[in-house]
Amino acid sequence: MTTTELWTLIPLLILACGSVLVLMLGAIVPGRCGTAIGVAACAGTALWALLAPPQPMAPPTLGVTFTPFARFFLAFFAVTAGLSLLLAHDHAARQGLKGEEYPATVLFGAFGMGVVASAANFLTLFLGLEALTFAFYILVAYDHNRPASGEAGLKYLLMGAVSAAFVAFGIALLYGATGTLEIGRAVAASAAGGGIALAGWGLLLAGLAFKISLAPAHLWTPDIYQGGPTPVVAFLASGSKGAAIALFLLILPPLGGIGPLRAPLWGLAFLSMTVGNLAALLQPNVKRMLAYSSVAQMGYVALALLSGGRGYEAAAFYAVAYGAMGLAAFGALASLEGETPLEQVDDLRGLGYHRPFQGVVLAVAMLALAGIPPTVGFAGKFAIFFAALKGGEAPLAIIGILTAAASAYYYLRVVVNLYMKQADEAGSRQRPTVAEALSLGIAALAIIILGIWPGPLFDLAAAILL
Amino acid sequence: MSQFPLISVMTFLPLLGVVLLFFVPKQSHSAQRGLALLVALATFVVSLPIVTGFQSNAEFQFVEKVPWIAAGPFQMNYHVAIDGISIWLVILTTFIMPIAILSTWTAVENKVKEYMICLLLLEVGMLGAFVSLDLFLFYIFWEVMLIPMYFIIGIWGGKNKIYAAVKFFIYTMVGSLLMLIALVVLYFKGGAGDFSVLRFYDLALDPATQTWLFLAFALAFAIKVPMFPLHTWLPDAHTEAPTAGSVILAAVLLKMGTYGFVRFAMPLFPDATAQFTPLIAVLSVIGIVYAALVAMVQEDVKKLVAYSSVAHLGYVMLGVFALNQQGLSGGMLQMLNHGVSTGALFLIVGFIYERRHTRLITDFGGLAKQMPIFATIFMIVTLSSIGLPGTNGFVGEFLILIGSYESELRWYAVIGTSGVILAAVYMLWMFQRVMFGELNNPKNQTLTDLNAREIVIMLPLLVLIFVMGVYPTPFIDKMSPSLEKLIVHVKSKQTAKAQIPQIPAPQALPAAVLPVEHK
Numbered sequence: 006m007t008t009t010e011l012w013t014l015i016p017l018l019i020l021a022c023g024s025v026l027v028l029m030l031g032a033i034v035p036g037r038c039g040t041a042i043g044v045a046a047c048a049g050t051a052l053w054a055l056l057a058p059p060q061p062m063a064p065p066t067l068g069v070t071f072t073p074f075a076r077f078f079l080a081f082f083a084v085t086a087g088l089s090l091l092l093a094h095d096h097a098a099r100q101g102l103k104g105e106e107y108p109a110t111v112l113f114g115a116f117g118m119g120v121v122a123s124a125a126n127f128l129t130l131f132l133g134l135e136a137l138t139f140a141f142y143i144l145v146a147y148d149h150n151r152p153a154s155g156e157a158g159l160k161y162l163l164m165g166a167v168s169a170a171f172v173a174f175g176i177a178l179l180y181g182a183t184g185t186l187e188i189g190r191a192v193a194a195s196a197a198g199g200g201i202a203l204a205g206w207g208l209l210l211a212g213l214a215f216k217i218s219l220a221p222a223h224l225w226t227p228d229i230y231q232g233g234p235t236p237v238v239a240f241l242a243s244g245s246k247g248a249a250i251a252l253f254l255l256i257l258p259p260l261g262g263i264g265p266l267r268a269p270l271w272g273l274a275f276l277s278m279t280v281g282n283l284a285a286l287l288q289p290n291v292k293r294m295l296a297y298s299s300v301a302q303m304g305y306v307a308l309a310l311l312s313g314g315r316g317y318e319a320a321a322f323y324a325v326a327y328g329a330m331g332l333a334a335f336g337a338l339a340s341l342e343g344e345t346p347l348e349q350v351d352d353l354r355g356l357g358y359h360r361p362f363q364g365v366v367l368a369v370a371m372l373a374l375a376g377i378p379p380t381v382g383f384a385g386k387f388a389i390f391f392a393a394l395k396g397g398e399a400p401l402a403i404i405g406i407l408t409a410a411a412s413a414y415y416y417l418r419v420v421v422n423l424y425m426k427q428a429d430e431a432g433s434r435q436r437p438t439v440a441e442a443l444s445l446g447i448a449a450l451a452i453i454i455l456g457i458w459p460g461p462l463f464d465l466a467a468a469i470l471l
Numbered sequence: 472m473s474q475f476p477l478i479s480v481m482t483f484l485p486l487l488g489v490v491l492l493f494f495v496p497k498q499s500h501s502a503q504r505g506l507a508l509l510v511a512l513a514t515f516v517v518s519l520p521i522v523t524g525f526q527s528n529a530e531f532q533f534v535e536k537v538p539w540i541a542a543g544p545f546q547m548n549y550h551v552a553i554d555g556i557s558i559w560l561v562i563l564t565t566f567i568m569p570i571a572i573l574s575t576w577t578a579v580e581n582k583v584k585e586y587m588i589c590l591l592l593l594e595v596g597m598l599g600a601f602v603s604l605d606l607f608l609f610y611i612f613w614e615v616m617l618i619p620m621y622f623i624i625g626i627w628g629g630k631n632k633i634y635a636a637v638k639f640f641i642y643t644m645v646g647s648l649l650m651l652i653a654l655v656v657l658y659f660k661g662g663a664g665d666f667s668v669l670r671f672y673d674l675a676l677d678p679a680t681q682t683w684l685f686l687a688f689a690l691a692f693a694i695k696v697p698m699f700p701l702h703t704w705l706p707d708a709h710t711e712a713p714t715a716g717s718v719i720l721a722a723v724l725l726k727m728g729t730y731g732f733v734r735f736a737m738p739l740f741p742d743a744t745a746q747f748t749p750l751i752a753v754l755s756v757i758g759i760v761y762a763a764l765v766a767m768v769q770e771d772v773k774k775l776v777a778y779s780s781v782a783h784l785g786y787v788m789l790g791v792f793a794l795n796q797q798g799l800s801g802g803m804l805q806m807l808n809h810g811v812s813t814g815a816l817f818l819i820v821g822f823i824y825e826r827r828h829t830r831l832i833t834d835f836g837g838l839a840k841q842m843p844i845f846a847t848i849f850m851i852v853t854l855s856s857i858g859l860p861g862t863n864g865f866v867g868e869f870l871i872l873i874g875s876y877e878s879e880l881r882w883y884a885v886i887g888t889s890g891v892i893l894a895a896v897y898m899l900w901m902f903q904r905v906m907f908g909e910l911n912n913p914k915n916q917t918l919t920d921l922n923a924r925e926i927v928i929m930l931p932l933l934v935l936i937f938v939m940g941v942y943p944t945p946f947i948d949k950m951s952p953s954l955e956k957l958i959v960h961v962k963s964k965q966t967a968k969a970q971i972p973q974i975p976a977p978q979a980l981p982a983a984v985l986p987v988e989h990k
Contacts, residue, residue, distance in 0.1 A: 358582075375644075377618060378611040387651070391545060394655050406652055410645040417621075417637055425625040425633050460540040 798874025
């Protein structure tokens, strides 16, 4: 192994070794140092990804690269994983979830995401995707005290297996059509390739639609979001969605024009925006509602991807934006949960006054998801609709913006319950612990600061996609 | 620009108040009220040099332009300035805020700190929207106004507060999101550059594009005005909002809509303005007459005043779209008048509601005997609202009617005039039922007259009612160069006026919004 290869691999190694270390320490000194090691590993990865000097291109045989694109997403995944770990630490204690496997699996999931973002060929891409999905099979089912968690895990496993099959078959067909697994070359060659390449793209798109939960492949999302432990859902929403967006951004730009993929992607974007937003309108369960909201939000991302050009930058920006919003929303819910999970929107009544910090964070997240300035949700939506109009997708942009207006209703329902209704019983919900407050504070600050000052992140998104 | 950033200081001074409020202990309500009042007064004082330093010409003054977001796909500037169109609206805002804060001195006992924070944030949004010359910045401030108002209605409102707050939010949001799309399209049409509205003024857009963009902008503004038939959120919002909320809503927020027409929709899309003038005039006149008729049968004083707002704003729209000097200055003046008179009316409704906790007309009667000071003030404000000569309402309405009579909107003006009579009917009838007659309700026999605080709140408004009624010249003088420039601009750019304009078929939409390639 050359030094170049080693340097390329270091951020991934930190995550993987961190994961193993947490597991092994659990056997030797069972305690609760898993989170600390995990957060340290995440911080190390993020710092390495951001600060390490640029490396020469690793040989293609390695299968991963350390491009600016990979660095950007590695840092993002490491930060989301770290914040999720902080959220999970006290939440797990409250819900009686023991074991080092929890933080170890989160780290392993982050490792999978990092592999996806730095993949140079389709094989590592697939392995990374499977690694992160496997981590979530475990994490979603981790809450053994609640049957719903196990049920969610099973559903996610079945759906994930199906989608993995689609993705694998799609990759196989692309390989067959182009004769190479290297992403850039295979994608570029497939543009000229005939029916087989097209079939490959179709299957790939179908599989990825599952991963990113675009309607009509979204049906698993509400169940998983409702059943899974809330910090896991926060990680799922921010990290896993980000990984899927990164995957799209790896394979779509080399394609040049989006060509025959336009029609199916158009349909997916349209269905996601309408179905997601309409289904969320009357959903009384807050986590299911946020699940449908995530379907809709990914519909906006699909719109950005469809538009190409500036749209890719908008999608990268929105990955980060949605990451911050997802962490803030689910994180706030997680930090409110004691032994019993928080299920209904009604359960939030009056919490804005009894638990002001979490209330503010949740309200900020809701307003950001609704796309109200000056939040990152607005900046992201603006970039998406900007790119869509520029890319000539005016009808879909208008549909999108109308559904966004409708979505304000259900996001406001949360705010209404937080601030405009009286609580039945005061004080039954948790106050935030230090770790949770830190995590929520970072997410909420990111929402506001990136909303007022989005310029640097836009620059970064443009730079990594060059 | 090395000079003192007056506008920014004024706009963001309330934000400083918000920060300071965070450090005031939760229980010391009077400290919170005092601090908020102090900040609002300071903002008013800071805003005064804008009037004294304003040169009566058509140029933008006190300009501040700083690059803000110059990255990724777009470029925005923090670009603010004042001209004759915005100057009085800014002053109206800073003037009405201390009054609004004083008005709920005793009415809001719950979550005072949050209430004051909302009010001050609202002031930032309103001032920002009036001074922004960058469309993107304007949009941000426009939306920023929405959230504090939503909380003010939703938390401190009446029985149906949640319904009213959500309705208010959704209505405004639908309109503004379409405006956002139009704004982006406009940016593409303008080629490379920033979002400065001054740059967009010079664009030569083809009439079909103008039609669509105008519709998108006009929808956002028409909802805010509100114009018939988009007015239904207003009575709910007004009725449920606490007094300060109603006052600000009437005095300033509604003006955002009419200001939007004058600043953006009309000069940006001159051809579409010509094309839609008849439609807007029809809706304005319907608004005037319909709202007056509805106001007449209201049982609730606050609802009555809310509907009278719709009628008043109908006049403003009529005057603005007459697009001549009288009509426009009348319209602009009427915006201020409406802010003063209707603001005062809502304060008055607040006074009796605080005493009796009802607003039904039938619960009152004969109050004049019990509350003579209140009766006098109420009478003056009522007369100003119906436009009695000598009060401010008269000047505005008169100019509007003259202006629109001399324009193409002659017959609309004739019908609109009936609204003046109807206004006198519903206002005076309400006044009569509330203030005169037998004082036979025992609960009303113990009512106390206005206290010193309440009189202090009303005094500046009363002074303005007479000053603006007797000597409106200074107000008009500062506005008229800008208005003249606007009229010349819009009329000179109306190219397609000769031919009969046609609304393009829906399939023309993609062509209309296809971006122009950057050169």
